[in-house]
Amino acid sequence: MIKLNTILAGVALAMFSQFAAAQGIPPGAPAQTVVPAEQAPKNPNDPAYTDQSRLNRTNDPYVKNRVAKKEAKAEYKHEKKAARDEYKQEKKAAKQEYKAEKKEARETRREELKEMRKQPAVDPVTGKPSTMDSPVVPATPR
Secondary structure, three states: OHHHHHHHHHHHHHHHHHHHHHHHOOOOOOOOOOOOHHHOOOOOOOHHHHOOHHHHOOOOHHHHHHHHHHHHHHHHHHHHHHHHHHHHHHHHHHHHHHHHHHHHHHHHHHHHHHHHHHOOOEOOOOOOEOOOOOOOOOOOOO
16 A cells, blocks of 8 residues: 555646646747847847747758758759749640640541531442432442
8 A cells, every 4th residue: 555655746746846847838939048148139139130040050960951851852843843833834725825726627527527517428439420310329348
């Protein structure tokens, strides 16, 4: 029983210390840095002084790696977007060209059919043109 009380007391102490540590600094609060008086800004809200992460870029290899990866990712996304936009433009141009060719072929075929209708049908056996008295009847499959 004594061991159980000791364990429960230890767990309660650990929980309360975690709660106290979590309440010490608000989650959205910026980290406080100490700047010498001669370097202190005249305007305390100046972003050059409130963003201290730029000072650590030169020293911390993990920060350097993270920044390099972020820049490479941004460059990749930019190149990917440019390539996708170029592909879309090429696809749109090809589609317009295809539609224009299709329209031209349709008009050409229409003109050819008009010309064919103007000429009388020719009997393939005799080679004579069709007349009202002896029309050319196309062969029908049995």
